[in-house]
Amino acid sequence: xxxxxxxxxxxxxxxxxxxxxxxxxxxxxxxxxxxxxxxAAGIKKSGARDLAVIVNTGPGREAAGVFxxxxxxxxxxxxSQQVLTTGKLRAVVLNSGGANACTGPxxxxxxxxxxxxxxxxxxxxxxxxxxxxxxxCSTGLIGDLLPMPAVLAGVRTAVQQLSTSTEAGxxxxxxxxxxxxxxxxxxxxHQGGWSVGGTAKGAxxxxxxxxxxxxxxTTDAVATSEQLDTALRHATKYSFDRLDVDGATSTNDTxxxxxSGASGVxxxxxxxxxxxxxxxxxxxDQLMGDAEGVTKRVHITVAGASSESEALTxxxxxxxxxxxxxxxxxxxxxxxxxxxxxxxAPIALDPDRISVFFNGEPVCKNGxxxxxxRNVDLSGMDITVRVELGIGAAEATIRTTDLSHAYVEExxxxxx
Amino acid sequence: xxxxxxxxxxxxxxxxxxxxxxxxxxxxxxxxxxxxxxxAAGIKKSGARDLAVIVNTGPGREAAGVFxxxxxxxxxxxxSQQVLTTGKLRAVVLNSGGANACTGPxxxxxxxxxxxxxxxxxxxxxxxxxxxxxxxCSTGLIGDLLPMPAVLAGVRTAVQQLSTSTEAGxxxxxxxxxxxxxxxxxxxxHQGGWSVGGTAKGAxxxxxxxxxxxxxxTTDAVATSEQLDTALRHATKYSFDRLDVDGATSTNDTxxxxxSGASGVxxxxxxxxxxxxxxxxxxxDQLMGDAEGVTKRVHITVAGASSESEALTxxxxxxxxxxxxxxxxxxxxxxxxxxxxxxxAPIALDPDRISVFFNGEPVCKNGxxxxxxRNVDLSGMDITVRVELGIGAAEATIRTTDLSHAYVEExxxxxx
Numbered sequence: 001x002x003x004x005x006x007x008x009x010x011x012x013x014x015x016x017x018x019x020x021x022x023x024x025x026x027x028x029x030x031x032x033x034x035x036x037x038x039x040a041a042g043i044k045k046s047g048a049r050d051l052a053v054i055v056n057t058g059p060g061r062e063a064a065g066v067f068x069x070x071x072x073x074x075x076x077x078x079x080s081q082q083v084l085t086t087g088k089l090r091a092v093v094l095n096s097g098g099a100n101a102c103t104g105p106x107x108x109x110x111x112x113x114x115x116x117x118x119x120x121x122x123x124x125x126x127x128x129x130x131x132x133x134x135x136x137c138s139t140g141l142i143g144d145l146l147p148m149p150a151v152l153a154g155v156r157t158a159v160q161q162l163s164t165s166t167e168a169g170x171x172x173x174x175x176x177x178x179x180x181x182x183x184x185x186x187x188x189x190h191q192g193g194w195s196v197g198g199t200a201k202g203a204x205x206x207x208x209x210x211x212x213x214x215x216x217x218t219t220d221a222v223a224t225s226e227q228l229d230t231a232l233r234h235a236t237k238y239s240f241d242r243l244d245v246d247g248a249t250s251t252n253d254t255x256x257x258x259x260s261g262a263s264g265v266x267x268x269x270x271x272x273x274x275x276x277x278x279x280x281x282x283x284x285d286q287l288m289g290d291a292e293g294v295t296k297r298v299h300i301t302v303a304g305a306s307s308e309s310e311a312l313t314x315x316x317x318x319x320x321x322x323x324x325x326x327x328x329x330x331x332x333x334x335x336x337x338x339x340x341x342x343x344x345a346p347i348a349l350d351p352d353r354i355s356v357f358f359n360g361e362p363v364c365k366n367g368x369x370x371x372x373x374r375n376v377d378l379s380g381m382d383i384t385v386r387v388e389l390g391i392g393a394a395e396a397t398i399r400t401t402d403l404s405h406a407y408v409e410e411x412x413x414x415x416x
Numbered sequence: 417x418x419x420x421x422x423x424x425x426x427x428x429x430x431x432x433x434x435x436x437x438x439x440x441x442x443x444x445x446x447x448x449x450x451x452x453x454x455x456a457a458g459i460k461k462s463g464a465r466d467l468a469v470i471v472n473t474g475p476g477r478e479a480a481g482v483f484x485x486x487x488x489x490x491x492x493x494x495x496s497q498q499v500l501t502t503g504k505l506r507a508v509v510l511n512s513g514g515a516n517a518c519t520g521p522x523x524x525x526x527x528x529x530x531x532x533x534x535x536x537x538x539x540x541x542x543x544x545x546x547x548x549x550x551x552x553c554s555t556g557l558i559g560d561l562l563p564m565p566a567v568l569a570g571v572r573t574a575v576q577q578l579s580t581s582t583e584a585g586x587x588x589x590x591x592x593x594x595x596x597x598x599x600x601x602x603x604x605x606h607q608g609g610w611s612v613g614g615t616a617k618g619a620x621x622x623x624x625x626x627x628x629x630x631x632x633x634t635t636d637a638v639a640t641s642e643q644l645d646t647a648l649r650h651a652t653k654y655s656f657d658r659l660d661v662d663g664a665t666s667t668n669d670t671x672x673x674x675x676s677g678a679s680g681v682x683x684x685x686x687x688x689x690x691x692x693x694x695x696x697x698x699x700x701d702q703l704m705g706d707a708e709g710v711t712k713r714v715h716i717t718v719a720g721a722s723s724e725s726e727a728l729t730x731x732x733x734x735x736x737x738x739x740x741x742x743x744x745x746x747x748x749x750x751x752x753x754x755x756x757x758x759x760x761a762p763i764a765l766d767p768d769r770i771s772v773f774f775n776g777e778p779v780c781k782n783g784x785x786x787x788x789x790r791n792v793d794l795s796g797m798d799i800t801v802r803v804e805l806g807i808g809a810a811e812a813t814i815r816t817t818d819l820s821h822a823y824v825e826e827x828x829x830x831x832x
Contacts, residue, residue: 072759072767072783102755102767104784142752143785246738249760251752322662322738322819323827330828336558336667339518343488344665351488351518367488368520369559403738405824411739412746 018188018278024286027185029169030197031220033057033260037161038171041154043097043140043147050097051154052172053118054216055127055162056090060261063089064228065135066236068253074101075108076136077252079115083132087225089258090133092216093118093155094176096201098140098147099212101251110148111136117152121159137254139178139201139212173199176214179410184286186279194221194263196275200240200283202250212252213240213287217279222266223259231273232257239280242312243399245291246407247320255280288399293407296328297382302342303395304388310347311389311396317345318385318398325403328383333376335363342387353390359383366390434604434694440702443601445585446613447636449473449676453577454587457570459513459556459563466513467570468588469534470632471543471578472506476677479505480644481551482652484669490517491524492552493668495531499548503641505674506549508632509534509571510592512617514556514563515628517667526564527552533568537575553670555594555617555628589615592630595826600702602695610637610679612691616656616699618666628668629656629703633695636679637688647689648673655696658728659815661707662823663736671696704815709823712744713798718758719811720804726763727805727812733761734801734814741819744799749792751779758803769806775799782806 029036034056041051056063065084067077083089093114100107115134122129138146162168173183180201187197202213217232236255257276267275288297300319305311318324321341327334335356342349356364359380363373401407445452450472457467472479481500483493499505509530516523531550538545554562578584589599596617603613618629633648652671673692683691704713716735721727734740737757743750751772758765772780775796779789817823 070756070759071765072755072770099752102752102780102783102785104782141750142756143780143789247736249756251756251759320663322823326824326827329824332828334557336515336518339488340486340558340665340667343486343667349487354488364518364559366520367518369518373559403824405821407738408742408745408819408821408824411742412748 018274019281021188022186022278022282024186026166026187027169027173027197027199028054028216028218029164029166030187031195031218031260033220033262034218035162035164036168036172037158037163038173038175039154039158039161041157042150043095049171049175050095051151051158052094052175053155053158053162054092054172055122056258056260058260060222060259061088061090062223062225062228062259063087064225064232064257066232066255068250070249070251072102072251074099074138074252075103075111076100076138077254078108079111080135080137080254083135086132088133089135090127090129091118091122092135092137092256094137094214095146095151096139096176096178098138098144099142099252100138100146101142103143103145106145110146113148114151114155117155118159121156125159135256137214139176139214139252142251169199176201179292180290182290184283186282188275188278190267190275192265192267192271194265194267195219196279198279198283200287202287212250215240215255215283217257217276219259220261220263221259221272222261222264223272227269227272228257228259230269231276234273235277235280238277239284242397243284243288244316244319245401284399288401291401292410293404294401295404296402298328298400298402299384299397300400301384301386301395301397302389303386304390304392305394306348306392308394308396311394314342314345314347314387315396315398317341318387319400322403328378329402329404331378333358333363333374333378335369335373338385338387339364348391349389350391355388355390357386434690435697437604438602438694438698440602442582442603443585443589443613443615444470444632444634445580445582446603447611447634447676449636449678450634451578451580452584452588453574453579454589454591455570455574455577457573458566459511465587465591466511467567467574468510468591469571469574469578470508470588471538472674472676474676476638476675477504477506478639478641478644478675479503480641480648480673482648482671484666486665486667488518488667490515490554490668491519491527492516492554493670494524495527496551496553496670499551502548504549505551506543506545507534507538508551508553508672510553510630511562511567512555512592512594514554514560515558515668516554516562517558519559519561522561526562529564530567530571533571534575537572541575551672553630555592555630555668558667585615592617595708596706598706600699602698604691604694606683606691608681608683608687610681610683611635612695614695614699616703618703628666631656631671631699633673633692635675636677637675638677638680638682639675639688643685643688644673644675646685647692650689651693651696654693655700658813659700659704660732660735661817700815704817707817708826709820710817711797711820712818714744714816714818715800715813716816717800717802717811717813718805719802720806720808721810722764722808724810724812727810730758730761730763730803731812731814733757734803735816738819744794745818745820747794749774749779749790749794751785751789754801754803755780764807765805766807771804771806773802
């Protein structure tokens with residue numbers, strides 16, 4: 001479920017058993033102790049679903065979060081970072097149709113008000129909740145205030161509709177979509193009697209194709225917030241952080257992990273990390289496959305580097321190169337562009353030792369083209385690019401996409 | 417001649433008098449002491465001109481060069497860097513139709529052979545020349561060997577056709593074009609009785625849209641190679657280095673400056689630098705206007721930064737952001753993307769102090785949208801984006817373009 005045969009980056013090879021167990025027919029309500037709802041609150045002009053509430057019904061409410069590294073952070077990010085300092089969350093409210101970023105003090109007040117409304121509605125329905133227990137996530141156009149009457153009324157409706165059903169989880173998944181064409185869900189039911197589920201939208205912590213990548217992961221495992229934090233940081237490092245569609249990083253990127261403890265099982269740190277990683281990796285794979293304008297799913301590996309960090313820098317440089325990405329769109333095995341791209345990466349390399357492979361076929365050996373390199377078939381949707389630097393033993397893989405007409409089309413006509 | 421009214425970056429404001437004097441009806445043969453030729457040697461399948469020779473007939477032959485910073489350097493770059501260590505050049509031979517990059521020892525031998533052929537042909541025609549006096553520049557697809565019989569025969573033909581006429585300079589300018597739609601030339605005739613002329617192709621030392629940016633500048637001023645080096649480094653720093661179409665840097669980028677001394681006039685270092693800068697700046701402007709798929713000519717200024725270097729880093733981050741560039745293609749005043757782009761630049765900033773202007777109109781003040789910002793008219797071909805960080809006094813401007821369907825089209829169908 002995590003991509004074509006043989007494409008899994010090496011860091012998750014140890015997850016093979018669990019990756020194979022990832023399913024996509026459930027999401028945040030897969031684990032016990034979670035209820036969700038996704039409704040059309042009228043934030044989007046289209047009338048599509050645009051507001052979701054996900055509630056941890058306990059008994060525990062430990063949580064962890066990872067947020068955008070952009071210095072320009074949206075109001076909901078500033079809010080959620082603050083409330084997460086307690087290491088606990090009762091609920092998450094998410095909206096599409098507006099990022100509530102660059103909206104000043106009013107935008108922050110609106111986020112606060114939204115959290116208060118969720119808390120009030122949950123308290124009225126019998127679950128004592130404070131605004132400080134509610135994380136807020138928003139996605140959409142930067143710079144406009146949200147239509148608060150619609151948001152607040154929507155919160156009330158969503159809380160009334162909360163359900164632990166699979167469908168409720170899927171409704172929540174669809175309510176956070178922006179230019180996504182399909183909702184994304186993943187779940188692992190561990191044989192030890194506990195589960196991890198999640199939903200996501202967008203295209204990667206380091207590279208949202210549009211506005212924002214949001215992800216909520218739930219588990220019924222028993223875990224401390226420190227354990228959740230460790231598991232989530234590891235999972236995002238090897239999944240969303242290595243998905244790079246266009247090099248942009250949004251003002252709103254947020255990944256949350258909530259634990260209900262409802263299974264009564266406390267897995268080991270390693271088991272928990274493995275399961276959270278498997279779910280995040282599968283969601284990252286779904287995001288790549290549904291990135292804006294994607295016609296190619298591309299894995300870029302840089303191997304033989306002096307360190308994993310240098311390998312990652314090199315892979316990211318190739319993944320972000322517009323000339324490489326347009327060539328892949330054209331199914332053109334133009335390996336010279338790969339060399340030109342890696343050559344400007346700030347990493348140690350020797351041009352005369354670089355070899356390049358497209359879909360496993362050698363196209364450049366020790367810096368010189370291989371006969372037949374121009375005939376390698378890149379017409380399929382999945383492409384692997386492997387660059388061997390020949391100076392060390394470290395490697396890293398980045399997932400990316402091609403640069404297509406559809407990418408230009410979607411992104412040139414967004415706010416207008 | 418250097419762009420729409422008011423768009424000239426501040427660093428060349430002192431050049432106003434000279435900028436106004438830049439003409440585009442002559443190029444490398446504008447200054448005295450230079451002959452040129454541009455012919456169709458059969459390197460390009462299209463039958464278009466593809467080989468140029470530019471000769472310094474003296475009396476001097478001082479020269480300087482600036483080359484790509486890409487660690488993967490084409491054979492002609494390695495060759496030309498080597499021969500320029502003498503600070504002298506008699507001639508430059510340039511070809512389009514093939515970059516001769518990533519071609520190994522054979523590619524380097526071919527470059528050497530080409531220089532030898534130019535030297536032999538010039539010597540036979542009465543100008544004693546060694547291969548070490550000849551720089552070589554190539555542009556086109558990376559990874560293939562050049563068709564040497566065509567190149568060598570072409571060198572002979574070109575040397576026979578050498579002429580000091582304006583047309584010969586223009587022929588040379590057209591012979592180095594790849595995806596350029598028009599040839600680029602510029603000349604300044606200084607009132608002191610000396611001139612600087614030049615030709616260029618591609619799109620910027622730090623951002624060739626395709627394969628390579630090549631530029632040859634000539635002058636009949638009397639100058640030492642050290643003075644030429646100083647003048648050329650200053651000129652490229654503020655012109656080609658601040659033109660950034662897609663963030664790529666080619667394996668072949670080369671800018672050469674040759675001085676014949678034929679005017680008998682030795683201008684001051686400042687005068688020479690000013691004139692070389694004016695010619696390079698005008699050529700950079702022509703490159704921007706003819707970049708691949710360009711539908712918008714964009715000037716991105718970051719002001720109020722703590723240093724010029726930070727301003728430049730910020731401007732480059734905005735100029736390279738695919739979401740900003742697609743929005744500009746769509747004439748969409750999506751200022752939020754500008755904030756998201758500057759927010760990931762590794763520079764000092766305070767999100768609450770950032771203001772943004774499109775075409776001089778405020779769209780974001782202190783991190784918050786200005787009413788009416790979505791209605792700013794960006795439908796014209798020239799767009800200015802100004803970001804004021806409000807934390808210092810330094811500023812820098814990058815020239816760039818939008819990201820259009822035509823860019824994707826040209827670059828997805830290049831080698832095939």
